[in-house]
Amino acid sequence: MTTAPPRPAGDAVAPVPVSGTRSGNLVELLEESARAHGRLDRTAYIDEDGEHSFRSVYEGAGRAAAAFAARGLGPGSRILIALPDGIDFVRAFLGAVRIGAVAIPVNSMFHPDEMARAGDIAEPAAVVAAPEFDGLFTAPVLTARSLSRDDGAAVPPYADCAPHTPAFAAFTSGTTGGPKLCFHTHADAEVLDRAAGEAIGVREDDVCYSVPRMNFAYGLGNSLFFPLLRGATTVLTGRRLGPADCLALIARHGVSVYYSQPTFFAHMLAHPDAEGVLGRLRVAVVAGEVLPQALERRLRHIMGERLLNVYGTTEIGHALLANGAGSYREFTLGRVLAPYRLRVVDEEGRPVAAGCEGRLELAGPTIGPGVARGSEAPLRTAPEEWYSTSDAATVDADGFVRVHGRLDDVEIVGGINVHPTEIEDRLMEHPAVKEAAVCAVRRDDGVSVLRAFTVLRAGVDAAAAQEVRQELLAACRTTLTWYKVPEDVFFVTSLPRNHVGKLLRRTVRAQAADGSFRP
Structure with missing residues (x-):
């Protein structure tokens, strides 16, 4: 070659x-x-x-x-x-x-x-x-x-x-x-x-x-x-x-x-x-x-x-x-x-x-x-x-x-390697968050951005969820370098996992790309 x-x-x-x-x-x-x-x-x-x-x-x-x-x-x-x-x-x-x-x-x-x-x-x-x-x-x-x-x-x-x-x-x-x-x-x-x-x-x-x-x-x-x-x-x-x-x-x-x-x-x-x-x-x-x-x-x-x-x-x-x-x-x-x-x-x-x-x-x-x-x-x-x-x-x-x-779990945003687990750990520090997954998505204009998908704990209503979203983004902005901050946080009912509970990151990326995550 x-x-x-x-x-x-x-x-x-x-x-x-x-x-x-x-x-x-x-x-x-x-x-x-x-x-x-x-x-x-x-x-x-x-x-x-x-x-x-x-x-x-x-x-x-x-x-x-x-x-x-x-x-x-x-x-x-x-x-x-x-x-x-x-x-x-x-x-x-x-x-x-x-x-x-x-x-x-x-x-x-x-x-x-x-x-x-x-x-x-x-x-x-x-x-x-x-x-x-x-x-x-x-x-x-x-x-x-x-x-x-x-x-x-x-x-x-x-x-x-x-x-x-x-x-x-x-x-x-x-x-x-x-x-x-x-x-x-x-x-x-x-x-x-x-x-x-x-x-x-x-x-x-x-x-x-x-x-x-x-x-x-x-x-x-x-x-x-x-x-x-x-x-x-x-x-x-x-x-x-x-x-x-x-x-x-x-x-x-x-x-x-x-x-x-x-x-x-x-x-x-x-x-x-x-x-x-x-x-x-x-x-x-x-x-x-x-x-x-x-x-x-x-x-x-x-x-x-x-x-x-x-x-x-x-x-x-x-x-x-x-x-x-x-x-x-x-x-x-x-x-x-x-x-x-x-x-x-x-x-x-x-x-x-x-x-x-x-x-x-x-x-x-x-x-x-x-x-x-x-x-x-x-x-x-x-x-x-x-x-x-x-x-x-x-x-x-x-x-x-x-x-x-x-082939691995690293996301790339703006040419920079980002470990999603670091960001997910920050999100799950919030008491209202049960699970979190972060991946890079490409918008229609070709720009790659990070997007977070979180499962909230039971009892968090819609009004409280909006406040949680702002708190999560604020926490990321104050504790992470700028390129690691998600563009937005989406709330979903569940995250894809295999039979032993491991997060299926490729599925996360695919569902994020085609919008098939269930709100």
């Missing part, structure tokens, strides 16, 4: 290889690539504070590295980075990797309870975050300001790193439990660039913007690895933009490479300016969840093969499938990108025939299965080993892949 990757959408400058640097350090690779191609004084980033050159990016990373080193941090130290997208995040991340530490981005908008849990999982030696997070962690909290001060401290040299030395780790929801950490190495960014970066075809004259944040592996490639390796300019926004603001940003900055999830694209298309703004993009990359056929038709009408539908996982580090310019087939995810391989297997692990549905398995050089704690030895799958996903897929005779959805 392995095929040549799609051609890039335009000429792209090849990065300087890791093997050509003195230390094998990823940050040296990035800085030497900028120097070798004469980019140091060109604009690398634009954020709320203005424009930042490639030179200022690496000088700032050096100051952050000096601040980390002055606090005794160095090779192998785990540094949790809880900052919004912006130049401070970039410098902190690169500063950590420069000294041989492991940078671990985390969502800066997490609810405090979730932020504390992230700290428990990562077990960091230090945390970079806003001052108000001080006290949530056992590790010391450093602010972005403390990393940016030029106090005369010597900038440490690039730490000597082998290709397999861990450089960063990304949180994943996992498929059978809580969040885990997937570790990636100093060599991985270049491999990911040769696959997904080449398929996207980022160029020096591009302006990039990614709706997915850099605390995700996908957003990290979009906004950091690919543009720094290829010399593009990237726009960063600390706050989460709505569709209208995002369209205005694309127009204002002349964004040419734009990354988002299907749900957000669906929101954008409701705006009267969407077709004109999106139609001027050179490349639009969509990922994070299955792209509905109706939405793909609308986007293809605007952008044709300039729409690149990709698939990847946190364990991979970015994308390994791409459906766009040079390798396109409607309603698929395209074909696998070298150097990755894939196959589809049955329940016994045997490859299935072309066109038959089964479990998707992947192989390649960047796969890092998650671990439950940062102090555990990072897992790494050998390039020839198969890594089993939780996705149902088919591959046709020409190698074009269709992914049909998850």
